[in-house]
Amino acid sequence: MSADSDRPAATATATAAAATADSLADAAPPAGGGRAGPPAAGRGARQGPGAQLGRLASWDLGVVVLAVLVIVVASASVENFGTSRNFTFLVLDLLPIALIALPMTFVIVTGEIDLSVASTLGLSSAVMGSLWNHGMTIETIIPLCIVLGAVLGAVNGLFVTVFRLPSLAVTIGTLALFRGLALVVLGDTAVADFPAQYTNWVTGTVGGSAVPNVLIPLAALAVVFAVVLHATPVGRWAFAAGASEQAARFAGIRVGRLKFWLYVVTGAVAGLAGVLWTLRYSSARADNGSGLELAVVAAVLLGGVSIFGGRGTLPGVLGGVVLLAALQNAMRLSDVSNESLNVVTGALLVVSVLVPNLIRRTRAAVSRARHRRPTPLSPPLPGS
Amino acid sequence: MPAEQAPLLAVRDVSKSFGAVAAVRDVSFPLYAGEAHALVGENGAGKSTIVKMLAGVHRPDTGTIEMDGAPLALSSPADARAAGIAVIYQEPTLFPDLSVAENIAMAKPPRGRFHAIDRARMVRDATALFERLGVDIDPARPARGLSIADQQLVEIAKALSADARVLVMDEPTAALSTVEVERLFTVARSLRDRGAAVLFISHRFEEITALCQRVTVMRDGRHVSTDPLAGLTVDDLVRRMVGRDLSTLYPRRSTTPGDVVLEVDGLRRDGVFRDVSFQVRAGEIVALAGLVGSGRSEVAQAVFGVDPRDAGTVRVHGRQLRAGSPRAAMAAGLALVPEDRRLQGLVMDASIARNVTLPRSGALARLGLLFGGAERRAAAEWTARLQTKYGRLADAVSTLSGGNQQKVILAKWLATLPRVLMVDEPTRGIDVGTKAEVHRLISGLAEDGVAVLMVSSELPEVLGLADRVLVMREGRLVAELDRADATEESVMFAAVGQRKREAATTGATSAAGEQPAEKGVEVAL
Numbered sequence: 027m028s029a030d031s032d033r034p035a036a037t038a039t040a041t042a043a044a045a046t047a048d049s050l051a052d053a054a055p056p057a058g059g060g061r062a063g064p065p066a067a068g069r070g071a072r073q074g075p076g077a078q079l080g081r082l083a084s085w086d087l088g089v090v091v092l093a094v095l096v097i098v099v100a101s102a103s104v105e106n107f108g109t110s111r112n113f114t115f116l117v118l119d120l121l122p123i124a125l126i127a128l129p130m131t132f133v134i135v136t137g138e139i140d141l142s143v144a145s146t147l148g149l150s151s152a153v154m155g156s157l158w159n160h161g162m163t164i165e166t167i168i169p170l171c172i173v174l175g176a177v178l179g180a181v182n183g184l185f186v187t188v189f190r191l192p193s194l195a196v197t198i199g200t201l202a203l204f205r206g207l208a209l210v211v212l213g214d215t216a217v218a219d220f221p222a223q224y225t226n227w228v229t230g231t232v233g234g235s236a237v238p239n240v241l242i243p244l245a246a247l248a249v250v251f252a253v254v255l256h257a258t259p260v261g262r263w264a265f266a267a268g269a270s271e272q273a274a275r276f277a278g279i280r281v282g283r284l285k286f287w288l289y290v291v292t293g294a295v296a297g298l299a300g301v302l303w304t305l306r307y308s309s310a311r312a313d314n315g316s317g318l319e320l321a322v323v324a325a326v327l328l329g330g331v332s333i334f335g336g337r338g339t340l341p342g343v344l345g346g347v348v349l350l351a352a353l354q355n356a357m358r359l360s361d362v363s364n365e366s367l368n369v370v371t372g373a374l375l376v377v378s379v380l381v382p383n384l385i386r387r388t389r390a391a392v393s394r395a396r397h398r399r400p401t402p403l404s405p406p407l408p409g410s
Numbered sequence: 411m412p413a414e415q416a417p418l419l420a421v422r423d424v425s426k427s428f429g430a431v432a433a434v435r436d437v438s439f440p441l442y443a444g445e446a447h448a449l450v451g452e453n454g455a456g457k458s459t460i461v462k463m464l465a466g467v468h469r470p471d472t473g474t475i476e477m478d479g480a481p482l483a484l485s486s487p488a489d490a491r492a493a494g495i496a497v498i499y500q501e502p503t504l505f506p507d508l509s510v511a512e513n514i515a516m517a518k519p520p521r522g523r524f525h526a527i528d529r530a531r532m533v534r535d536a537t538a539l540f541e542r543l544g545v546d547i548d549p550a551r552p553a554r555g556l557s558i559a560d561q562q563l564v565e566i567a568k569a570l571s572a573d574a575r576v577l578v579m580d581e582p583t584a585a586l587s588t589v590e591v592e593r594l595f596t597v598a599r600s601l602r603d604r605g606a607a608v609l610f611i612s613h614r615f616e617e618i619t620a621l622c623q624r625v626t627v628m629r630d631g632r633h634v635s636t637d638p639l640a641g642l643t644v645d646d647l648v649r650r651m652v653g654r655d656l657s658t659l660y661p662r663r664s665t666t667p668g669d670v671v672l673e674v675d676g677l678r679r680d681g682v683f684r685d686v687s688f689q690v691r692a693g694e695i696v697a698l699a700g701l702v703g704s705g706r707s708e709v710a711q712a713v714f715g716v717d718p719r720d721a722g723t724v725r726v727h728g729r730q731l732r733a734g735s736p737r738a739a740m741a742a743g744l745a746l747v748p749e750d751r752r753l754q755g756l757v758m759d760a761s762i763a764r765n766v767t768l769p770r771s772g773a774l775a776r777l778g779l780l781f782g783g784a785e786r787r788a789a790a791e792w793t794a795r796l797q798t799k800y801g802r803l804a805d806a807v808s809t810l811s812g813g814n815q816q817k818v819i820l821a822k823w824l825a826t827l828p829r830v831l832m833v834d835e836p837t838r839g840i841d842v843g844t845k846a847e848v849h850r851l852i853s854g855l856a857e858d859g860v861a862v863l864m865v866s867s868e869l870p871e872v873l874g875l876a877d878r879v880l881v882m883r884e885g886r887l888v889a890e891l892d893r894a895d896a897t898e899e900s901v902m903f904a905a906v907g908q909r910k911r912e913a914a915t916t917g918a919t920s921a922a923g924e925q926p927a928e929k930g931v932e933v934a935l
Binding site for chain 2: 253257259261262263265266269270273274278279280
């Protein structure tokens with residue numbers, strides 16, 4: 027690789043040495059500059075203002091378009107899909123996945139993973155029920171559950187950043203641990219008598235419209251997470267840490283600290299999701315949200331986030347969440363069996379990991395083939 | 411005499427380029443059966459590329475490698491092994507969790523009944539090999555936990571089990587103690603005396619004289635000489651290794667160093683370097699020279715805080731710097747352009763703009779928000795100052811040439827307006843034109859009062875740019891040479907730990923430059 031990338035050096039710098047004027051290189055892109063480049067430059071061959079947008083957004087945009095397409099087609103062809111009642115249910119169904127997918131996107135972008143989120147949700151739910159049984163007010167319980175989630179996240183963060191253990195192993199462990207604790211707290215009982223004022227708000231809609239109340243905080247959080255990921259230094263650090271942890275450290279980024287706090291936030295959001303889950307079904311149970319972590323990771327990957335870190339967008343992830351939820355909802359309404367449903371979502375996931383990789387490999391192969399031919403010292407093409 | 415026979419293995423007119431950089435050009439030399447052959451040269455002379463071609467890792471662009479007069483096609487390490495070429499690296503490549511016997515039999519495990527691996531025979535074979543080598547290693551123990559020296563002996567046993575006729579040893583002694591080196595040499599000698607051809611690469615001349623009968627010198631990827639070792643002095647070899655004309659012109663500066671900016675005192679990292687103390691003044695370029703592996707980069711990284719340190723202090727403008735915190739170092743005005751562009755210097759997948767602004771993304775944000783515009787403006791400004799050639803700022807930095815990637819890294823750190831700039835191998839792997847630009851840039855920065863610490867393996871660069879040269883060997887600072895005293899020979903002698911002998915007989919360097927060069931050069935023999 028290093029060999030390839032050095033190849034255009036001669037041409038590029040021959041021009042550089044000749045250029046005595048301190049010209050603004052980017053004002054007029056010089057011939058034979060970066061684009062004559064090596065492996066990754068297969069994309070560089072496509073020029074023009076739209077090309078870059080197309081390249082960056084292709085997968086995410088595709089997922090969003092597909093999600094819209096599924097909704098349109100299902101509305102037209104599946105009975106009851108387009109009703110306002112179904113829309114409300116659709117949103118309530120995707121709420122916990124969407125909520126946890128927001129911080130999970132950050133975690134995966136930094137090249138880590140958190141599989142304990144569903145167990146955190148369950149433990150939060152169990153603690154909520156237990157505290158309610160002990161007569162604590164709901165106004166105290168809710169913030170406590172969120173703090174509990176943050177603490178559980180801090181445990182993950184500690185193992186991953188301070189003890190430098192692989193996050194996959196750590197969070198598989200805490201997945202079992204937190205779920206076990208939930209069972210210790212609540213056993214196999216359920217707590218159901220939460221105040222109607224709260225349960226009704228969670229399942230209710232804004233002023234009788236089809237828009238569920240919970241969509242408002244979800245949308246607000248989504249905007250916050252999207253802005254932080256794509257338009258703040260923290261977001262830049264996350265991408266850099268995921269793409270190359272070493273380079274990030276050499277640039278003065280405190281990668282460990284960043285990851286620790288991401289785990290804390292993920293835990294807190296999972297704690298909040300536990301509260302909302304409990305209120306929605308008006309039932310605090312230790313097994314609430316079992317297996318949800320896979321749905322979350324699936325949605326994030328489907329949304330175009332690279333499992334290896336460093337790549338992805340939050341709008342893409344939301345597209346992935348909606349696509350999965352809409353597909354499942356439409357298939358359920360069409361009386362598709364649960365088994366077939368799992369097959370479809372599973373297949374979708376494999377495809378979502380496979381296709382971008384295939385595309386990348388094909389591009390790399392094409393650009394290698396293209397760049398093998400010119401001799402190392404060929405002059406830059408005029409006007410290219 | 412071996413010289414009269416046909417060579418067992420011959421490297422013929424072999425060339426190998428990596429992109430625009432020619433690593434090896436038209437190199438030929440023979441290896442004779444029953445003879446140990448030394449391959450010497452500075453860092454980057456092309457020795458390792460030769461080794462990798464013999465090992466089947468790289469294929470020569472042109473030229474051939476011949477064995478018994480017939481050309482070999484080595485397209486993989488397996489081909490090399492099949493041809494009877496065994497390579498032993500500085501860092502052995504054993505499987506730590508397998509037993510010693512399993513490691514030895516890895517390529518061709520003995521089969522027993524039902525084609526199953528015959529473990530008993532495997533252990534017997536290994537024991538027999540060790541007996542032949544006269545070493546005492548338990549074949550049943552796991553490779554993990556063996557000393558480097560023992561691991562190398564296992565590698566040699568591995569080579570023997572494959573009936574290797576050519577044994578290539580790439581700096582095998584770098585991490586060994588004197589006793590271990592002697593044991594390795596005993597084994598190597600006995601192999602040699604049984605008719606194997608040995609190619610030995612080392613920077614230590616006393617080892618070369620102890621083992622080898624013939625020596626090939628390489629310089630800048632080219633073959634300089636192949637001669638019997640008898641009759642050659644260390645001086646002859648060193649002169650051949652470094653004796654090049656300074657083809658590149660280095661900008662001369664009128665230096666009036668200012669106050670001490672960077673002060674390193676008693677820096678130590680266990681097992682890597684120790685007792686490292688030096689100062690760098692404003693407007694001064696100090697070079698940190700030495701062989702690869704002597705601990706230069708590690709010192710720079712510990713000063714910057716990406717690596718931990720076990721003892722010692724770093725002061726910038728008199729204020730002590732917190733250990734292990736690049737952020738604190740940056741706040742104090744330090745910048746480090748690291749050795750490995752692709753791993754340490756750049757986030758290869760990210761855009762040029764993101765890379766240039768990465769250390770400053772906090773400073774560029776307004777009200778906590780950071781939009782592409784601010785990054786693009788800052789990146790455009792600094793890439794333009796360095797005359798970086800690229801298509802668009804949004805292009806991945808991996809699309810750039812090596813030289814332009816280096817400029818992006820320099821832009822990234824110059825944008826932080828450092829008071830101390832540490833550059834590690836600033837021109838490695840980049841072409842001559844860009845090299846000159848980087849040299850001008852570094853010397854321009856020094857003129858503007860920046861304190862520069864430059865780690866470099868390229869002696870012309872060190873001598874052309876530096877006001878002072880610090881030489882490291884095996885984790886210690888062994889010499890400090892002023893500009894007037896620093897010559898290619900004096901730096902090399904300090905770096906390899908050899909005292910210059912017969913100093914009076916060499917005419918290559920000015921007599922004035924030689925005597926002071928001896929000061930502070932530790933003699934290790």
